[in-house]
Amino acid sequence: MSLLELSWLNDPLTARGLYATLATGGWLLLCWYCLAPAWRRQHRGSSAAADWLIAYASQSGAARQIAEQLALSARHDGQAPALLPLNDLSLDDLGRHTRALFVVSTYGEGEAPDNAALFWRRARHQRPALQDLQYSVLALGDSHYSDYCGFGRRLDQWLGAAGAQPAIPCTEVDQLEPEVLQQWRARVDSLFGLPEMDDNPTDTVEHWLLAERRQLNPDSPGAPAWLIRLVPVADMPQWQAGDLAQVHIGALRRTYSIASLPEDGALELIVRQVIGDDGQLGQGSGWLCQHAEPGVRVEVVLRPNPQFHLSEQDAPTIFIGAGTGLAGLRGLIKQRQRQGRGDNWLIFGERCQQHDRWLAEELETWAAQGMLTLDRCFSRAEEHAEYVQHRLTARADQLRQWVDHGACIHVCGSLAGMGNAVHAALQQLLSAEQWQGLQQQNRYRRDLY
Numbered sequence: 001m002s003l004l005e006l007s008w009l010n011d012p013l014t015a016r017g018l019y020a021t022l023a024t025g026g027w028l029l030l031c032w033y034c035l036a037p038a039w040r041r042q043h044r045g046s047s048a049a050a051d052w053l054i055a056y057a058s059q060s061g062a063a064r065q066i067a068e069q070l071a072l073s074a075r076h077d078g079q080a081p082a083l084l085p086l087n088d089l090s091l092d093d094l095g096r097h098t099r100a101l102f103v104v105s106t107y108g109e110g111e112a113p114d115n116a117a118l119f120w121r122r123a124r125h126q127r128p129a130l131q132d133l134q135y136s137v138l139a140l141g142d143s144h145y146s147d148y149c150g151f152g153r154r155l156d157q158w159l160g161a162a163g164a165q166p167a168i169p170c171t172e173v174d175q176l177e178p179e180v181l182q183q184w185r186a187r188v189d190s191l192f193g194l195p196e197m198d199d200n201p202t203d204t205v206e207h208w209l210l211a212e213r214r215q216l217n218p219d220s221p222g223a224p225a226w227l228i229r230l231v232p233v234a235d236m237p238q239w240q241a242g243d244l245a246q247v248h249i250g251a252l253r254r255t256y257s258i259a260s261l262p263e264d265g266a267l268e269l270i271v272r273q274v275i276g277d278d279g280q281l282g283q284g285s286g287w288l289c290q291h292a293e294p295g296v297r298v299e300v301v302l303r304p305n306p307q308f309h310l311s312e313q314d315a316p317t318i319f320i321g322a323g324t325g326l327a328g329l330r331g332l333i334k335q336r337q338r339q340g341r342g343d344n345w346l347i348f349g350e351r352c353q354q355h356d357r358w359l360a361e362e363l364e365t366w367a368a369q370g371m372l373t374l375d376r377c378f379s380r381a382e383e384h385a386e387y388v389q390h391r392l393t394a395r396a397d398q399l400r401q402w403v404d405h406g407a408c409i410h411v412c413g414s415l416a417g418m419g420n421a422v423h424a425a426l427q428q429l430l431s432a433e434q435w436q437g438l439q440q441q442n443r444y445r446r447d448l449y
């Protein structure tokens with residue numbers, strides 16, 4: 001900029017206008033600085049200023065979705081409930097409410113989902129005075145698990161022990177039974193005066209064609225795993241890396257982690273063929289991996305899974321998975337590449353070095369391009385047989401360094417077969433401070449099944 005262009009600053013009128021503008025701007029900035037934290041608390045974290053509370057605990061999104069629909073109905077009616085995951089709820093805020101709904105699933109073996117685990121750790125041994133609180137717990141679960149709706153039951157007992165009054169008794173829902181959900185919803189609607197909404201306004205079934213099915217592990221000692229490519233019948237629906245696809249096969253629903261991005265032009269899944277001891281194929285995987293003919297129509301509901309999305313912080317990212325867990329991780333790694341981020345570290349485990357080099361070309365290309373630090377390990381390798389948790393232990397120094405640099409850790413795959421062991425290894429290898437930091441800052445994100 002030349003001196004001539006700057007000469008308008010010498011004009012007293014213009015300069016006075018400028019100073020006034022600067023002063024007003026400064027005042028507005030000051031107001032924003034003072035008020036923004038309160039505004040943010042009201043709209044996100046703290047719930048104290050809201051009419052009432054809808055808190056959720058959700059691992060793969062079902063409880064969160066139900067809670068969001070409730071909040072939407074309430075807002076249509078002009079009400080202003082606070083909507084937040086349990087981890088964002090302090091006991092003080094809870095104590096200020098007189099009405100609350102808790103929509104909570106159970107995860108692991110009767111445990112709280114990750115976005116409620118911190119709340120539960122803080123709350124379970126405390127007895128806040130909640131005599132003024134009227135509440136209802138909707139407990140989602142699956143009766144195939146031994147501790148059916150365990151977390152929902154424990155939360156309900158805890159609230160009762162703190163003096164809160166159940167406005168509707170704790171309602172257990174087995175595998176999202178629609179009838180039970182509708183009954184509970186009808187009671188909530190009349191209790192809170194909510195307008196009736198569509199049953200499931202966000203459940204949009206998308207139509208796809210099965211375009212390709214490629215086995216990732218020919219001759220593997222493990223069950224066959226397939227990369228399944230679906231192309232849209234109409235426009236490409238949108239989703240985010242980390243989201244889930246619920247495949248509808250008649251009345252059957254099966255959930256799969258999405259392994260691609262919309263920009264790839266296809267919805268890709270990695271599906272393991274389930275084969276029972278009697279040779280019987282799993283219902284969902286049997287259809288997807290064997291029976292469905294190429295070109296067949298496939299119905300899918302895309303399920304947002306924000307718990308597993310990439311961090312907004314643009315942090316270095318560690319991806320840990322085994323077997324079909326590669327699906328969810330692959331979507332995230334692709335997204336990181338689109339963002340131009342190369343500080344990605346993948347630790348991926350499979351069985352046999354010779355036949356289980358899933359997507360080897362793609363992963364090795366990314367590694368060669370400097371976009372990915374690649375650690376593959378094989379549980380049945382002739383030399384150095386190891387699982388991912390062993391590789392983590394061998395790389396403990398590197399792990400600690402990445403975590404100290406703010407890394408976010410994503411774990412995807414089987415909970416019993418890998419997730420629990422990785423959890424234990426991380427807890428053991430990291431300092432208490434690092435481990436707490438990961439959880440409190442939501443830098444430990446899991447899609448486990």
Ligand SMILES: Cc1cc2nc3c(=O)[nH]c(=O)nc-3n(C[C@H](O)[C@H](O)[C@H](O)COP(=O)(O)OP(=O)(O)OC[C@H]3O[C@@H](n4cnc5c(N)ncnc54)[C@H](O)[C@@H]3O)c2cc1C
Pocket residue numbers: 060142144145244254255256257258270271272273274276281282283284285286324325327328447448449
């Ligand atoms: C969030 C999430 C993400 C997933 N991502 C993937 C993925 O990316 N790739 C992948 O391959 N799979 C994934 N799965 C697993 C997938 O949804 C199916 O469970 C899997 O394909 C087996 O289904 P199936 O119908 O073929 O087998 P089924 O016919 O259900 O049989 C499987 C076996 O489990 C037993 N069984 C049946 N129902 C239950 C039950 N409810 N509880 C306990 N045991 C039961 C059966 O007796 C049989 O031995 C994911 C699951 C979840 C929840």
Ligand SMILES: Cc1cc2nc3c(=O)[nH]c(=O)nc-3n(C[C@H](O)[C@H](O)[C@H](O)COP(=O)(O)O)c2cc1C
Pocket residue numbers: 057058059060061062063064105106107108109110111113140141142143145146147148149150175176415448449
């Ligand atoms: C890895 C895993 C562990 C689970 N553990 C339990 C359990 O111990 N008890 C139970 O009742 N349900 C259990 N469930 C079933 C879920 O609670 C149920 O599918 C619920 O609808 C999921 O809701 P969400 O999507 O909000 O997490 C488990 C599900 C998964 C995938």
